[in-house]
Amino acid sequence: MISYAVVIPTLVRDTLADCLAALAAARGPRPDEIVLVDDRPSPAPGADDAMQHALSVLGDLRDRTTVMNGGGHGPAAARNTGLRAVTAPWVAFLDDDVQVGPHWCAQLLRDLEEASPDTAGVQGVITVPLPGGRRPTDWERGSAGLARARWTTADMAYRTEVLKQAGGFDARFPRPFREDADLALRLLDAGWRIRRGHRTTLHPLRPASRWASLEQQRGNADDALMCRLHGPDWWDKAVAPRGRIRRHAAITAAGAAACLLGATGHRRAASACALGWAAGTAEFARARIVPGPRTRHEVATVLATSVAIPPAATWHRLAGAWRHRHAPAWPETTR
Numbered sequence: 001m002i003s004y005a006v007v008i009p010t011l012v013r014d015t016l017a018d019c020l021a022a023l024a025a026a027r028g029p030r031p032d033e034i035v036l037v038d039d040r041p042s043p044a045p046g047a048d049d050a051m052q053h054a055l056s057v058l059g060d061l062r063d064r065t066t067v068m069n070g071g072g073h074g075p076a077a078a079r080n081t082g083l084r085a086v087t088a089p090w091v092a093f094l095d096d097d098v099q100v101g102p103h104w105c106a107q108l109l110r111d112l113e114e115a116s117p118d119t120a121g122v123q124g125v126i127t128v129p130l131p132g133g134r135r136p137t138d139w140e141r142g143s144a145g146l147a148r149a150r151w152t153t154a155d156m157a158y159r160t161e162v163l164k165q166a167g168g169f170d171a172r173f174p175r176p177f178r179e180d181a182d183l184a185l186r187l188l189d190a191g192w193r194i195r196r197g198h199r200t201t202l203h204p205l206r207p208a209s210r211w212a213s214l215e216q217q218r219g220n221a222d223d224a225l226m227c228r229l230h231g232p233d234w235w236d237k238a239v240a241p242r243g244r245i246r247r248h249a250a251i252t253a254a255g256a257a258a259c260l261l262g263a264t265g266h267r268r269a270a271s272a273c274a275l276g277w278a279a280g281t282a283e284f285a286r287a288r289i290v291p292g293p294r295t296r297h298e299v300a301t302v303l304a305t306s307v308a309i310p311p312a313a314t315w316h317r318l319a320g321a322w323r324h325r326h327a328p329a330w331p332e333t334t335r
């Protein structure tokens with residue numbers, strides 16, 4: 001029987017206990033090892049109590065569980081920390097806000113047994129339940145996209161030795177964004193296969209700040225790193241949506257030009273640029289508002305963030321391109 005380990009990077013959020021409880025309750029062969037990587041830079045007061053509470057739900061799996069310190073360097077580095085401690089031939093990565101299905105352990109073993117010798121990884125099937133009785137918000141629709149994402153480490157199993165030979169995840173990706181696609185592309189370029197399995201994992205929607213979509217724009221810096229490492233066609237290789245960065249850049253340029261031209265007395269040209277900025281911003285806001293519940297709070301949130309997102313996205317993309325302008329490619333993965 002194939003043995004496997006589970007690695008979970010965590011900030012010890014409230015979701016961790018539910019994640020571990022679902023893993024403990026899942027039917028099938030149990031993991032040989034569970035590695036929790038505490039990636040908080042420094043634990044907050046009472047945070048250790050939160051970790052102990054989460055560990056208490058593991059039952060007899062507690063004796064197989066190791067807690068390691070990640071140092072707050074991001075999920076990619078945290079997974080590498082966990083990977084170094086794994087001795088099982090397969091390692092399954094889970095996020096700390098998912099809940100594996102009731103037969104996950106048995107389904108995972110089936111996925112691993114069916115993996116051909118040239119298969120490096122097997123992805124789980126992620127489901128994101130949307131609220132019933134109303135249309136989802138802009139944030140909820142974006143979160144639901146995880147169900148369609150390729151190679152997401154919300155539930156992803158890899159051959160341990162293949163991952164170690166590849167150098168693990170690239171810690172230059174500091175956020176839970178694109179580091180999974182980068183690793184997968186490196187393995188695919190080396191001739192390995194990655195396929196979708198049968199096991200199912202739930203990713204519940206969690207409450208988010210009304211400014212969460214603005215904070216997400218930091219990921220544009222990671223897109224710049226992906227372009228540097230995998231070329232401008234990486235979007236096609238990863239079958240990833242391109243997003244609106246070009247439109248955001250155009251809207252931002254129009255707004256900046258309107259301000260500059262207005263300040264230098266070129267009123268007619270400034271008005272034309274301001275009209276372009278307003279039209280682009282309105283189109284962006286409309287595209288986000290129309291599919292949603294259109295409550296007062298949702299409309300106000302989308303309007304405010306639709307004004308702020310284009311310049312934020314443009315800034316992070318330019319900053320990322322500058323920061324990673326000399327980034328060397330990852331050493332070639334060999335088989």
